[in-house]
Structures are given as structure tokens and as C-alpha cells.
Amino acid sequence: MRQQTASITTADGVLRKGLRRRWRVGEKAIEAGLFLASLLTIVVLLGIVAVLLRHGLPIFSYTPPWEFLFGTRWYPVSEPPTFGITTFFVATLWVTVVATALAVPIGVACAAYLAEVAPTAVRETLKPIIELLSGIPSVVMGFIGLLLLSPLVQSMFNLNTGLCGLAAGIMLSFMSLPIIVSVSEDAMRAIPDEFRQAAYALGATKWEVVRHVSIPAALSGITAAIMLGVGRAIGETMTVLMIAGGALAVPVSPTQPMMPMTAAIASGIGNAVRGGLQYQALFAVGLLLFLITLAVNLVADRVLERQKRKFER
Numbered sequence: 683m684r685q686q687t688a689s690i691t692t693a694d695g696v697l698r699k700g701l702r703r704r705w706r707v708g709e710k711a712i713e714a715g716l717f718l719a720s721l722l723t724i725v726v727l728l729g730i731v732a733v734l735l736r737h738g739l740p741i742f743s744y745t746p747p748w749e750f751l752f753g754t755r756w757y758p759v760s761e762p763p764t765f766g767i768t769t770f771f772v773a774t775l776w777v778t779v780v781a782t783a784l785a786v787p788i789g790v791a792c793a794a795y796l797a798e799v800a801p802t803a804v805r806e807t808l809k810p811i812i813e814l815l816s817g818i819p820s821v822v823m824g825f826i827g828l829l830l831l832s833p834l835v836q837s838m839f840n841l842n843t844g845l846c847g848l849a850a851g852i853m854l855s856f857m858s859l860p861i862i863v864s865v866s867e868d869a870m871r872a873i874p875d876e877f878r879q880a881a882y883a884l885g886a887t888k889w890e891v892v893r894h895v896s897i898p899a900a901l902s903g904i905t906a907a908i909m910l911g912v913g914r915a916i917g918e919t920m921t922v923l924m925i926a927g928g929a930l931a932v933p934v935s936p937t938q939p940m941m942p943m944t945a946a947i948a949s950g951i952g953n954a955v956r957g958g959l960q961y962q963a964l965f966a967v968g969l970l971l972f973l974i975t976l977a978v979n980l981v982a983d984r985v986l987e988r989q990k991r992k993f994e995r
Contacts, residue, residue, distance in 0.1 A: 780851025789862030824924035869903020
């Protein structure tokens, strides 16, 4: 009997060692795969930066950086060519401001409703529908803006054309909404329920809990959501190319036709001679756009880290 028990114990120990060894091999393989995926991401990012620097920096030997950044004339086929991107930068700023001003209050309000007010069945139904907006191709959003929104903007503001920064900003706000709603709703739902229960115990209403507890406690996550939405608005191409108007003049109001930086790159790269001055200037615009988007995403990442540390304490 003792020999049988000892043999069973020995077999059990050998089996456990074999399973443990097998799990270690599997864990090592998963770790190696994750490491390679992370390394590939870094390599691709560095490759993008290298390409932009290689093709974009040579333009500054022809046009000084301050003239390139603050010049208002973009004449790539004139003699001599002139490259100034203030027009594109101001247009990008206008459409981003319009998109943010519309998307932020609507997105935060939707997130507050889904996180704090809506029943579970309603929330599980509405959130996927809202996130579905992010899957609509930008060219489709551009067609919707071109056929439906532009005539409406033209008639409402009595404009010569509805193809302007305002129409582009409105469409960009619809494209930024899924990011703002999803991330903000996740941030609000991550708040410990004890915060809400304490507020209710003090006699707060549902609206007071949302206004004075949920939104302030999730403010870091909401801020990160807004920055991610801004990054989406800055980097969008086809929508602004189709409905922003494409005017090469510094816009002084969002109701004027304009050409943001992404539209300038998309419309000009096909006519640029490879390696020529216009080609280099467009890559320099892309480099600046990349740096702006990277800065926005880095700030959003820092804000999210603050949110995590806030609730780990």
C-alpha cells in the first residue's frame, strides 16, 4: 500500500513538473511574440520618421525654416518657387477647433449618459452603434458632407459655397465622437462605486453625482479622450480634401474655403516631381503634421497614466 502511494505521488510529481515545464515554454513563446511585435512597432515608427526626415529636411536648404513655417505664399510651380505653410496651418487649426468645439460637449454628455444613467441593455446597444461610426471610411463621410451638409451650411450662413472649414469641422466632429465617447465612458465606469454611494448618502441627486463626482473624478480620462479626438481631427485627410474648399489663402473665419495640411499633401503629392522642391516641401509638411500628432498623443498618454495612478492609490 505504501509502495502504491509512493508511486502515485512520484507519478503526480513528474506530471506536475512536465506541465510546469510545458507552461514555461508556452509563456516564453508568448513573451517572445509580444517582444517582437513591440520591436516591430518601434522599427516601423522609426522608419516613418527616417523617411520624413530624409525627404523633408532638404527643403530647408532652399527655404529657411522661418519662411517655410510663417510664410503665407505657396507657389510650388512659380519661378522661383515659394513655400510657406501658414495657410495650411491656420486652416488645420480652424477645422480642428470647430470639430473639438462640437465633439467635446456632445461626446462627454453621451459618455455620462451611458456610464451613469442608461440601463445596461441600452448601454450595451448604444455603445457599439456609436463606435461603429469609427469604421465608416473617411471618403464616405466626405460624400455625406458634400451632398448633405455643404448645401445646408451654404443656405444657413448665406455663403457663396458650402465647401468651407465649417462643413469640414462638423464632419470631423462626427468622426471624433466615437473616440471621445468610448474613452470617456470607460474612464467614468472606472471610478470606484464608493464615490457615488457616498454622494448619494449625502443626499445628492443623479445629476449632482454626475456633475460633481463622476466627471471631476474622470477628468484625466476625459481629457485624454479629447486629445485623442483632436489627434483624429488633425490627421484626417479625405474628408477635409473633399469639403474644406481647397483655397490657398489664410482663412480668417471658418466659413471660408481653406486647405488644411493633410489636404495639401494629398492634393499636391501626385503632381510633385520625385525629389523636387515641391516633393520635399510636402514631406516637410508631413513631418510637421507627424510631430503635432505625436505631441498630442504623448500628452494623452501622460494624462491616461495620471488617471491610472490616481485610482491605484
